Every structure is written in C-alpha cells, then in structure tokens.
Amino acid sequence: MLRILSILLLLPALTFAQTTAKLPVVKAPQFKNITYTITRYGALPDGYTLNTKSIQAAIDACNKNGGGTVQVPPGLWLTGPIVLKSNVNLNLASGATLLFTKDKNEYPLVRTNWEGLDQMRNQSPISAENAINIGITGKGIIDGNGDAWRYVKKEKLTESDWKKLVASGGVLSDNKKIWYPSEAFKKASTMDNPGAYVAGKNYDDVKDFLRPNLMVLTKCKYILLEGVTFQNSPAWCLHPLMSEHLTVRNITVRNPWYAQNGDGLDVESCKNVLIENSFFDVGDDGICIKSGRDAEGRKRGMPTENVIVRGCTVYAAHGGFVVGSEMSGGAKNIHVSDCTFIGSDIGLRFKTTRGRGGVVEDIFINNIYMKDIPGDAILFDMYYAARDPIPLAGEERALPAVEFKPVDETTPQFKNIRINNVYVNGAEKAVFIRGLPEMHINNLQFSNLVLQSKKGMDIQEASNISFKNVQLYTTELNPVVDIVNSDNISFDKLQYSNQAELLFRINGERSKPVKVINTDDKKVKKAYSYELGAVQP
Incomplete structure (x- = not known):
C-alpha cells in the first residue's frame, strides 16, 4: 500500500x-381544448408560398380567444419569423415541416441578447417575450434554414463539399480558409462587436452578419417544448432567456457539425x-x-x-x-x-x-x-x-501564461x-x-x-x-x-x-x-x- x-x-x-x-x-403549462388550424387563415403547404401572416394570424386569434392549440398539419410550410403569444401551444403534426425563409429581408433588426450581451440581431424565426403558458409540441420539424446565414471554415468540410460551397456564391476570406455568405458579412466579421446595441445606430451595413438564434423565449413563464425536431439554426438553436418553469421533453436538436455557434x-x-x-x-x-x-x-x-x-x-x-x-x-x-x-x-x-x-x-x-x-x-x-x-489540422495553440x-x-x-x-x-x-x-x-x-x-x-x-x-x-x-x-x-x-x-x-x-x-x-x-x-x- x-x-x-x-x-x-x-x-x-x-x-x-x-x-x-x-x-x-x-x-408545465396547460392549454384549452380548442384548435386553430393554420389553413383556416390561408396557409398553403407547398414550400413556395410565404405563410408568415397566416400562421401569425392563427397564433393571434388563439391568444385573443383565451388560448388553445395552433395546429400545423402535414406539409412544407414556408414562413418568415413568428411570435408566440400567451396560452398558445404551437403543435406540428407528424409530416409537418415549418421551414423559415432564406430571405433575410423578412427578418427585421430587433434589440435582443447575443452570447450574454445586449445586442441588435435579426429577429429570431421563433420568439416570445413576457408570454405565459406557451408550448411547441408535436412530431414535426422546425427548420431554420441556417446554411443561408452561417460562415463555414474550410477545415470542417471535405474537399468536395468545400468546392460546392464556394461555387454556390458568397466570398472567401483573404487566406481562402473561411467562406462567408456575402461581402457585407465578411466586412462585418472584421469589426469589433458590430452588433453592440447603441441607441439610434444604423445597423443596415452589418445586418447580414447578425445571425439570429432559431428560438428565443425571453422572460416567459410555463413553457413546454415536446416531441418536435429543431434543426439547421442560423446560430444557437434553442435559447430560453430569463424564463421560469421550462419543460423540455422528447425533443431532437440537429445542426451540421460544422455549424459555427450551432x-x-x-x-x-x-x-x-x-x-x-x-x-x-x-x-x-x-x-x-x-x-x-x-x-x-x-x-x-x-x-x-x-x-x-x-x-x-x-x-x-x-x-x-x-x-x-x-x-x-x-x-x-x-x-x-x-x-x-x-x-x-x-x-x-x-x-x-x-x-x-x-x-x-x-x-x-x-x-x-x-x-x-x-x-x-x-x-x-x-x-x-x-x-x-x-x-483543427495544423492549428498550434500556446499554453496560457501563469x-x-x-x-x-x-x-x-x-x-x-x-x-x-x-x-x-x-x-x-x-x-x-x-x-x-x-x-x-x-x-x-x-x-x-x-x-x-x-x-x-x-x-x-x-x-x-x-x-x-x-x-x-x-x-x-x-x-x-x-x-x-x-x-x-x-x-x-x-x-x-x-x-x-x-x-x-x-x-x-x-x-x-x-x-x-x-x-x-x-x-x-x-x-x-x-x-x-x-x-x-
């Protein structure tokens, strides 16, 4: 011994x-036993029609009438950002995909939080603030179309995938090792904290850089996320912030392994x-x-x-x-x-x-x-x-000074x-x-x-x-x-x-x-x- x-x-x-x-x-939240189907408000499941107004109208009606379930039937539902309201359960049926548009013009700049700091960002595809009794449930898929927003490091792709990405458009860094969605994104990436909130500042020149999180729930109470697959987020996927009584059960969250901040x-x-x-x-x-x-x-x-x-x-x-x-x-x-x-x-x-x-x-x-x-x-x-x-391959890291x-x-x-x-x-x-x-x-x-x-x-x-x-x-x-x-x-x-x-x-x-x-x-x-x-x- x-x-x-x-x-x-x-x-x-x-x-x-x-x-x-x-x-x-x-x-966990409880919801009234009444259903508002988004097709009643004009939504079409063709993957082409932008259904933002229809889906939001269903959410608003459900909220106004005391709550219940907003039903997303099977189909491919293209939409811009939507806002959850109190007493609303957004339920995606099996076979339903809620697909958020690549068109960044549909996402207004809003004051929010990014990595713990007060920031301006593009509005999150799904958001809520000061809502009580909300849910996202079902067996469907919520897809943030994150590839339209993210930059990508060459070392994280195969040579074939890198060539395809470069051929798709965008611009490269000066050392040709990072792909950016646009020249504006590249320029903003060299700035010091371009999204920092300053009252009255114009952020249009850096808008493309200010990637949103897929879902942000701020100062909400009694939240249920159950059964749904959340995937392909522009930045973080699910971000409950300063909220209480959050139940997350039986969900799947998927992002490409190369997804920065994914x-x-x-x-x-x-x-x-x-x-x-x-x-x-x-x-x-x-x-x-x-x-x-x-x-x-x-x-x-x-x-x-x-x-x-x-x-x-x-x-x-x-x-x-x-x-x-x-x-x-x-x-x-x-x-x-x-x-x-x-x-x-x-x-x-x-x-x-x-x-x-x-x-x-x-x-x-x-x-x-x-x-x-x-x-x-x-x-x-x-x-x-x-x-x-x-x-990454070839990357050298020095030990910190003690x-x-x-x-x-x-x-x-x-x-x-x-x-x-x-x-x-x-x-x-x-x-x-x-x-x-x-x-x-x-x-x-x-x-x-x-x-x-x-x-x-x-x-x-x-x-x-x-x-x-x-x-x-x-x-x-x-x-x-x-x-x-x-x-x-x-x-x-x-x-x-x-x-x-x-x-x-x-x-x-x-x-x-x-x-x-x-x-x-x-x-x-x-x-x-x-x-x-x-x-x-």
Whole structure:
C-alpha cells in the first residue's frame, strides 16, 4: 500500500440520495381544448408560398380567444419569423415541416441578447417575450434554414463539399480558409462587436452578419417544448432567456457539425427547468447552462438555478453537458443524471475565464456514459479562449501564461461539485482540471469512475479534490496523474493500467503532497515524482 503522505480535510460528503430534497419542482403549462388550424387563415403547404401572416394570424386569434392549440398539419410550410403569444401551444403534426425563409429581408433588426450581451440581431424565426403558458409540441420539424446565414471554415468540410460551397456564391476570406455568405458579412466579421446595441445606430451595413438564434423565449413563464425536431439554426438553436418553469421533453436538436455557434440548447438565467429524454447532434455545445457575460451578466445578477437534466443523449457537439463560458450571473442547484455522450468533443464541460465573475456551485452529476470522446471526458477550465475544444489540422495553440491576478468581482469560481458513476469508453484525456493561481477550482468530489482514455488526469491550480473508487486505464503511462500547484488532493482506491511507469507527477512549489489510500503500488515502476519546485515529504 502507498503510505499516506498528508492529512486531507474535506467537507462532509453529501450522497446523491441526500440531494433529492433539493430537486426543483417544474410546472408545465396547460392549454384549452380548442384548435386553430393554420389553413383556416390561408396557409398553403407547398414550400413556395410565404405563410408568415397566416400562421401569425392563427397564433393571434388563439391568444385573443383565451388560448388553445395552433395546429400545423402535414406539409412544407414556408414562413418568415413568428411570435408566440400567451396560452398558445404551437403543435406540428407528424409530416409537418415549418421551414423559415432564406430571405433575410423578412427578418427585421430587433434589440435582443447575443452570447450574454445586449445586442441588435435579426429577429429570431421563433420568439416570445413576457408570454405565459406557451408550448411547441408535436412530431414535426422546425427548420431554420441556417446554411443561408452561417460562415463555414474550410477545415470542417471535405474537399468536395468545400468546392460546392464556394461555387454556390458568397466570398472567401483573404487566406481562402473561411467562406462567408456575402461581402457585407465578411466586412462585418472584421469589426469589433458590430452588433453592440447603441441607441439610434444604423445597423443596415452589418445586418447580414447578425445571425439570429432559431428560438428565443425571453422572460416567459410555463413553457413546454415536446416531441418536435429543431434543426439547421442560423446560430444557437434553442435559447430560453430569463424564463421560469421550462419543460423540455422528447425533443431532437440537429445542426451540421460544422455549424459555427450551432449550440443545441442554451438555458440562460432561467429558474426551475426540466430537460429530459432528448437528443442533440449539433455543431457546438449540446446542453449548455449560461447566465450572462462579464459586467452585463453580473449586473443582471440572475443565475440559472434549480435545473434537472436526465435521460438525454448528445452525439456531435463541443460538449455534452456544459456550463459557461457566459456564466457571470452564476449557476447553482443543477442535477444531471442518466445521460449518454457519444462522439462529443468533451463530455462534461465547465468553462470560464477571467473577467466573467460569477459562481458555479452545487452541481450534482450521476450516471453518465461516454463513448469515443475526442478530447477530455471531464473538463473544468478557467482559461477558456473561445476556440473549438479540438484543434483543427495544423492549428498550434500556446499554453496560457501563469500569473497571479487580483481577486475581485471579475474572478469566476467553480466549487462544490459532485460527480458520481461515470463510465468512459475512449477519450483523449480522462480528467482535466485547470483553475487560476488566485482562484483554485475548489471542492470537487468524484466517486465510482471507470475511465478508459489515452491520457490520465491533469490537475492544475485546484484545492480539495477527492477521487474515490476510480479505475483509470490509460495507454500513456508516464504519468498516470499529473498535478500542478494544487493542494488537498486525495485518492481512495485508485486502480490503473498494468506496466504504468509513473503513477503521480507532482509539480510546482505550491503543490502539497497527495493523500493516497487503499491503492496497490506493486505494478507501478515509480509511485511519485516531484518536479519544478515540488517538495517531497
């Protein structure tokens, strides 16, 4: 047995059974049993006729008469942006596709929110504000025609697809590696925050650049999204913002994997949320928790809280379940369980950076299953740099400079997070934890993990991190666990690959010895290495 090298003081463990008392209660909307079919208002399912006025008329009539269901029958229904109203359930029948037009003139510029900031954007295809009791349900498809809006990186397409895209029109960047829908889009992409809201400013020159999210529900209450497939969004797909009592059930969200900013579901500054039994296959983060960005997010001061995520599957995505990076209002009391991530760049992804501020705490994760993760199975990173998590071919990335900064309201925090029962079959790295010198990632508790990966664990600038009953099987064996300037790190019953050369490499003068118990060191060539100023006890 490895000798105990230090005494680790941890907060009392809280089992997952004990956390059920904190589970939020989420109330779903109820609708009157009356139906308004869009064909009664002149809509035609030919994929050619623009049905915006007809569909909106049905929604308005339903709302005016006390609510009910607006029915979209089977067919291809071309439309411009529509606005949901209180007490209206927009229901898409099986075989119905609500297709939003490529004509950007149909989307007026509106003041809204983009990545946590006050912005002007083109109106979202579906939106609502201050609505109560709303739903989008059924078995049909909502298609945002996002390819008309997005720019595309050459490295994300095959050579054949790239040639087809270039031949379709648009313009290329000066280095010929990015395709833009128009010259106006290209020009706006070189500007510093061209969509920032300024009263009286004319945005016509940058309109083409200001991609909308497919659906934005702002300050709404009692929301149901159920059964529908949402796909091909211009930017983020589903964006509930500052809303309460959101139920997301049995939906499918699809975007091309090359879709820039093609997030699946971004829950921002919302309270009382249930997301269950849904599927995501997208171009950016799958299920993401946000709460505003930097000073604007801190001024808003609305955390995303009281959230349940369960029974969901994420395929292609930058992250399966994600918190951040726009988390300046904080996030707390979030419960994630029984989810599967297959092929997502990162599995569990917590990201932030200096300048955000905000506290992410009281996160409970249980029963997570992962397969073929190209990056880190579990990641906590406080140096997020707004880049894809997996470098493209030939892309070089420098490590961030390590320096102490003053702690103030702009300093973010990750703390009090428990992760239990995680099983990973294939990843580049099992666990990556990187805090700030002035603000360590603090009090993470891991238990019952079976992790198969190329690389093991990388723990930097962290405190009070415990691992219990972990099987860590890696192909790179020197070291299995790398620790940098961290303290109060403990392992209880660690199993690892045969023929491991070095079990723990401890680096940095601010590192403290690791507590290791119930672990067999007979098959390792060397148990510990102390480097770069780390002191051997």
